[in-house]
Amino acid sequence: MLAYAAKRLGVALLVALTVSLITFSMIYMSGDPAIAIAGEGARAEDVEAIRKFYGFDRPIAVQYLDWLAGALKGDLGRSYTLRQPVAGVILARLPVTMILGASAMTFALVLAIPLGVVAAVRPNSMVDRFALALAVVGQAMPSFWFALTLILWLGVHWRVLPITGSGSWQNFVMPAVALGYYVTPAVMRLTRAGVLEVLSSDYIRTARAKGLRPMTVLFKHALRNAIIPVVALAAVQFGFMLGGSIVIETIFQINGLGYLAWESIQRKDLPTMQAIVLVLSVIYVGLTLAADLLNAFLDPRLRVA
Amino acid sequence: MPAADAAGGRRIGVADLVAPSPATLLRRRILRHWGLLIGGGILIAIAAVALLAPLLAGYDPYDQQLARKLIPPVWHASAKATWQHPLGTDQLGRDYLTRLVYGARISLLIGISAMLISGVIGTTLGVLAGYFGGRVDMLVTFIVTTRLSMPVVLVALAVVAIIGSSLTVVIWVLGLLIWDRFAVVMRSATQQVCAREFILAAQAVGCSTSRILLTEIAPNVVNHLIVVATLEMAQAILLEAALSFLGLGVQPPTPSWGLMISEAKGLMFFDPWLISIPGVALFLMVLAINLVGDGLRDVTAPENRN
Numbered sequence: 001m002l003a004y005a006a007k008r009l010g011v012a013l014l015v016a017l018t019v020s021l022i023t024f025s026m027i028y029m030s031g032d033p034a035i036a037i038a039g040e041g042a043r044a045e046d047v048e049a050i051r052k053f054y055g056f057d058r059p060i061a062v063q064y065l066d067w068l069a070g071a072l073k074g075d076l077g078r079s080y081t082l083r084q085p086v087a088g089v090i091l092a093r094l095p096v097t098m099i100l101g102a103s104a105m106t107f108a109l110v111l112a113i114p115l116g117v118v119a120a121v122r123p124n125s126m127v128d129r130f131a132l133a134l135a136v137v138g139q140a141m142p143s144f145w146f147a148l149t150l151i152l153w154l155g156v157h158w159r160v161l162p163i164t165g166s167g168s169w170q171n172f173v174m175p176a177v178a179l180g181y182y183v184t185p186a187v188m189r190l191t192r193a194g195v196l197e198v199l200s201s202d203y204i205r206t207a208r209a210k211g212l213r214p215m216t217v218l219f220k221h222a223l224r225n226a227i228i229p230v231v232a233l234a235a236v237q238f239g240f241m242l243g244g245s246i247v248i249e250t251i252f253q254i255n256g257l258g259y260l261a262w263e264s265i266q267r268k269d270l271p272t273m274q275a276i277v278l279v280l281s282v283i284y285v286g287l288t289l290a291a292d293l294l295n296a297f298l299d300p301r302l303r304v305a
Numbered sequence: 306m307p308a309a310d311a312a313g314g315r316r317i318g319v320a321d322l323v324a325p326s327p328a329t330l331l332r333r334r335i336l337r338h339w340g341l342l343i344g345g346g347i348l349i350a351i352a353a354v355a356l357l358a359p360l361l362a363g364y365d366p367y368d369q370q371l372a373r374k375l376i377p378p379v380w381h382a383s384a385k386a387t388w389q390h391p392l393g394t395d396q397l398g399r400d401y402l403t404r405l406v407y408g409a410r411i412s413l414l415i416g417i418s419a420m421l422i423s424g425v426i427g428t429t430l431g432v433l434a435g436y437f438g439g440r441v442d443m444l445v446t447f448i449v450t451t452r453l454s455m456p457v458v459l460v461a462l463a464v465v466a467i468i469g470s471s472l473t474v475v476i477w478v479l480g481l482l483i484w485d486r487f488a489v490v491m492r493s494a495t496q497q498v499c500a501r502e503f504i505l506a507a508q509a510v511g512c513s514t515s516r517i518l519l520t521e522i523a524p525n526v527v528n529h530l531i532v533v534a535t536l537e538m539a540q541a542i543l544l545e546a547a548l549s550f551l552g553l554g555v556q557p558p559t560p561s562w563g564l565m566i567s568e569a570k571g572l573m574f575f576d577p578w579l580i581s582i583p584g585v586a587l588f589l590m591v592l593a594i595n596l597v598g599d600g601l602r603d604v605t606a607p608e609n610r611n
Binding site: 011014015016018019022023026027029036136137139140141142143144145148149151152156239240242243244246247250258261262265266268270273276277280281284285288 | 340447450451453454455456457458459460462463464466467468539543546547550551553563566570573574577580581584587588589591592595596599
């Protein structure tokens with residue numbers, strides 16, 4: 001287990017390093033970043049001053065190592081437009097996105113796991129078909145359009161929920177549903193497949209043969225094993241959700257990391273953009289690492305890889 | 306003779322004694338698969354509409370007539386609704402049906418192009434990893450893991466914001482970002498094929514690597530490839546719509562469905578059909594592509610259904 005964990009940790013660190021390199025080079029995709037900041041038609045001496053001020057005149061390798069060393073110490077540079085350290089802004093916004101992601105994931109799991117279990121216990125039943133239909137529809141619905149439709153019906157037509165803002169818990173209901181429904185099909189399918197597989201295994205037959213109640217067999221024996229891959233999937237999907245929340249946060253004007261990303265993209269605030277991509281990627285790497293380790297801890301067969 | 310009644314009162318013919326050919330079996334599975342038939346039907350209809358757009362649409366998608374702006378669609382109980390504009394007109398007086406029909410072209414163009422680009426990248430990486438294994442496999446797995454850890458929407462938005470947006474840029478950015486599933490699926494499919502004996506036989510008689518890859522492996526992984534291709538095409542279409550919705554995808558006045566929803570966002574409380582119509586179109590197209598993908602997986606590999 002320890003050797004496996006060390007190896008996975010090493011790979012995760014290497015991935016994070018590569019991501020930082022890619023994120024850093026984003027600044028150079030447009031050509032000269034100094035001209036990009038100065039704007040079109042800026043005077044040559046202004047461009048030169050900006051290049052000096054932000055240190056673009058140094059060799060690229062030095063700039064990267066400097067930026068990386070800063071990032072490791074928690075210094076992600078200064079925002080071009082907000083005139084304050086990026087790290088502070090991100091730290092202030094991150095909890096909002098985390099709350100949104102957690103509520104969205106709760107919604108997805110509460111909907112998907114029971115449906116998946118029932119679908120597996122009664123294959124080809126009405127519930128199974130309903131779950132399948134829900135998954136097919138869910139995967140085809142554009143999230144931003146679903147969000148707008150929710151606003152139209154729940155917010156304007158029936159007036160049961162507030163449309164924008166992030167002040168109270170009611171503000172998070174619609175965004176959580178809009179962000180979370182996209183994860184439900186995957187969780188549901190995995191739950192269904194896992195429970196189906198476990199239910200046909202020998203130890204379940206033994207448990208049934210010795211006369212345990214069907215509910216005990218299902219919840220105490222079957223679900224415990226079937227749920228392991230679902231937990232791992234949920235962790236990975238949580239990472240995806242944090243990255244995808246930019247669309248939902250923009251629509252509902254929730255003051256989280258996604259909205260900050262959209263604002264900084266609008267203002268071409270490169271350091272903030274870079275920092276957000278880096279932070280979200282590192283969180284994702286951490287989540288997948290945690291999911292892998294959890295899986296390996298619970299299921300020793302996986303530790304070989 | 307009593308034996309003639311064995312098949313439910315029917316005479317046993319030659320057709321009952323000969324096993325049906327794989328092609329016949331495949332055709333039967335396709336015709337019995339409702340999802341595939343419905344999805345395929347919708348998709349063919351949308352593709353036909355996109356191809357024949359100039360013939361079907363009565364107007365120019367860019368023609369603005371402010372005198373006829375915001376006419377509601379015909380099912381609306383408004384006196385302004387008219388069959389001259391069955392789906393109404395938008396806030397700039399452009400015929401909504403025309404823009405919807407031309408929008409199908411944009412979605413399909415982006416979906417197919419981005420899918421082809423990502424397909425070439427992902428398949429190359431996946432097949433190489435699956436065939437050579439060892440260090441190559443480790444390297445490819447590492448590249449895929451790195452790509453997966455970067456949030457697609459955010460990176461796409463940032464890149465488009467930095468280098469400027471256009472149809473070509475959107476296609477390339479999406480194509481370069483969504484190849485991960487191609488690589489993952491092609492890797493495991495190739496690994497499975499490589500374990501079969503005919504690959505060993507081909508290596509034993511001295512076939513070149515490129516020959517083995519192209520004539521022995523490729524035909525056996527192509528059904529997986531088609532299924533992933535449909536999923537990635539749907540993914541690309543949804544991503545383009547999201548980018549355009551956020552104002553960083555296809556630029557006005559091009560009729561993209563995501564952009565149509567974005568442009569009508571401010572009016573959605575007064576004229577909700579402005580966002581419902583392109584939204585439903587987008588939903589139907591992605592639904593049809595997904596149904597075709599799921600259906601193809603079922604009929605080509607029925608054993609993987611769950």
